[in-house]
Amino acid sequence: MANTAQARKRARQAVKQNAHNSSQRSTLRTAIKAIRKAIEGGDKAVATQVFQTSISTIDRIADKKIIHKNKAARHKSRMAAALKALAA
Known part of the structure; x- marks a missing residue:
């Protein structure tokens, strides 16, 4: 258990940051599932559009480490x- 004010604050911040990172990881997984679903659908035009939007999501999450x-x-x-x- 945190004993100092500084340690208590860091513990609060860690909880908040963990929730944010978990949300971002969930967004990543959703983007990957969307690509897979679009590819399995077989329509290349739709799959390409979903791929482009999902790639930007993946890059954004990777940039935030x-x-x-x-x-x-x-x-x-x-x-x-x-x-x-x-296509093949």
Whole structure:
């Protein structure tokens, strides 16, 4: 348990920051699911549009260091490959 005023404040801030980061991670997962659903739908035009909006979401979350930049790149790469395979 935090004993000093400084430690109590840091504990409060940690709770608030954790809630914010959890929300951002949830947004990331939702964006990835949206891409997958659009690709499974089979319509390339819709999938491309969803891909573009989701990529900006993934980049924004990676820029805030909520996920590692390499993890963001891996997700984007896999989704781009699935989108490309949709055309073939």
